[in-house]
Amino acid sequence: MKRFGISVSLAASLAVLATGCGKQAATPAPVGEQPDRPEPVTLSLYMPSVYPIQDYLINAVHKKYPHITLDPILRGPGKFPQDLVAAGTFPDLIYDSTPWYAPLLNMNLLYNMNDLVKSHKFDLSKLDPLAMDAIKMWGANGELYALPIYRNFGVLYYNKDLFDKFGVAYPKDGMTWDDAAELARKLSRTDGGVEYRGMDASGTYEGVSQLSLPFVNASGKANLEAEGFVTAFNNLKTIYTIPGNKRGKKLTDFYKGTVAMQTFWNVLGNFEDMHKKGTPMNWDMVTLPTYKEAPGRSYQVDSQNLSISSLSKHKELAFQVIAYITSKEVQMEINKEGYISSLVDPDVEKTFGANLQTLKGKNVQAIFRQKSAPLYKVTEYDPIAQSFLEKALAEVINNGKDINTALRDANELANLKIAEEMKK
Structure with missing residues (x-):
């Protein structure tokens, strides 16, 4: 392993070299004097x-x-x-x-x-x-x-207490999104006056991440009508229109114990903090559910x-x-x-998570069983396209808007906004 720092001895050697080839080395500093420090x-x-x-x-x-x-x-x-x-x-x-x-x-x-x-x-x-x-x-x-x-990495986190409470088998590595949605149906209910949601699949960015979809083409045009966005929207619609499984805020309700499954990026530090505070969750994780179009793929790198x-x-x-x-x-x-x-x-x-008490007994290998999807070509106009994509998803879930229509409208609006930005 190389070191890029300059030790005192190496600094002295470099000073010798700096005097020129063939010249005698400089006389060492008298005992008691400190060599030059950076x-x-x-x-x-x-x-x-x-x-x-x-x-x-x-x-x-x-x-x-x-x-x-x-x-x-x-x-x-x-x-x-x-x-x-x-x-x-x-x-x-x-x-x-x-x-x-x-x-x-x-x-x-x-x-x-x-x-x-x-x-x-x-x-x-x-x-x-x-x-x-x-x-x-x-x-x-x-x-x-x-x-x-x-x-970074993505996995599906789950609350073991909720699965035990409702007598549902725990999630497994290698599930598809259809498998995960079926589990969510079994867990979405109201019990004792408390609303429990089966799964939060995060938002549009995570929803399309495994498919490596560019939001904007190299030409600067929005790409929201690509088939992959239809696939992702169909999946998110399936999940968020399960009775009782309305969309919520990322992770907030999961930490409160009212969401059974949550797909997201690395939040191990949050679980560790809860453990240290004496309020640990009874949780575990499995691989991200996958699309048939991208088998074995986690979120994009x-x-x-x-x-x-x-x-x-x-x-x-x-x-x-x-x-x-x-x-x-x-x-x-x-x-x-x-x-x-x-x-x-x-x-x-092999040392992954060795310092985290909350990881003991957990399915840590779920993190390494999938490969990250390749990153799509990002452009400076991606945030514009993403914002209209997010609005389109809300219209599909909350208002029942047709997916293809919602994506077409979002694409047109994104292109208008991108054109405005290009003129600035």
Whole structure:
């Protein structure tokens, strides 16, 4: 494993080399004198919100490199990219998820790390290929704008107490969405004046994720009439029109104990917090239900990544930080905390969730039994198309609107809005 920090002995060696070939080495400093130490430097770290492993990463980097301090800056009012650029304070490092780089690229805020990868002889092959492929999609000419530090995953979580209460067999790995809907029918009811819902399948983004559907074509036109969206809407309609299984807020009711099954991304940290507070849930998980069009596929690949700002004055140090965070040493600890390592390393995978008490006895292998679906080609206009898709689903579920009509209308409205944005 390579280290990218400069130890005192290595710094002394580099000083010797800097004097020129063939020249004698400098006389060692007299006993009692301190050798030169790296100047302290603060690297600002831009984050869309607070992340659970934020403090661990900051402390791990500072312990390894005492002269480097990471200072998190959270996106928000007065701290949006355009605000920070205007103030001349845009951060050195950027922490973000793979699908959301379009605004940063449009502002030329992402630095191409290819030269740094070469000069540091950084081994890209050690990183998850699906995560890397998704990142590389953003480089029109082979640019590398980020490196993954851990991967997200999707599963179906279920409340064992509700299945026991109503005498229904637990979910199993390998279910289809039809299988899951059938279970939801058995569990959606009112009992003792309490409404229990069988399943929450999240929203449109998750609903189409396994199918790797682009929301907008490369031409800049909305793609919401593609057959895959019809498939996803039919599935979501089936689930959310089960009597008593109205759509709710993601996870809120599941944590309250009134939803039997919930499909979503990694929320192991929330279960661990409940466990530590003495209010644990009796839960477990299985693989995500699948579409016949995408067998064995979980949600699309979604890695959490670090990028270097094109405006940073400390690009070498920023890369040093990223390289250390992707080292086996740090990745092992991230993995133990319940975040899938970005490394392709069986030794690391074996330690997954080792620090989480709530994972003991759980079906942890459900996380690894499916492959992530490939990431679709993301565009800067995706949020527009997604917003109209979400409205279309509400019309289908709440008002009984025909699916094909709803998607056609959403597609037309999205194209009108995209055209407006293109003119700006």
